[in-house]
Amino acid sequence: MLSCNEIAALIGTAIGKPQLQWITVPDETVLNTFIKLGMEPSTAQAFTDMNIGIQNGSIYADYYKHQPELGQTKMADYVKEFAQIYQQ
Numbered sequence: 374m375l376s377c378n379e380i381a382a383l384i385g386t387a388i389g390k391p392q393l394q395w396i397t398v399p400d401e402t403v404l405n406t407f408i409k410l411g412m413e414p415s416t417a418q419a420f421t422d423m424n425i426g427i428q429n430g431s432i433y434a435d436y437y438k439h440q441p442e443l444g445q446t447k448m449a450d451y452v453k454e455f456a457q458i459y460q461q
Contacts, residue, residue, distance in 0.1 A: 387452035388459050
């Protein structure tokens, strides 16, 4: 499995932006930004909680327990197609 930094590096290289980085935004900043943009506080908190679950891996527990068979497409191959579409 690739890390977020590895995915960002692959995408960045493919689109001609090798300096592209994965940036982690603090949870409180995410929450406050959602609210500032007009999201209901309870919904903003739910999205923030989901983001926390993604970061700590807890949201993937059931997926890993019942992991499906994945396709054969590799990220290194996919980013080539992504770059073509991105450049349009």
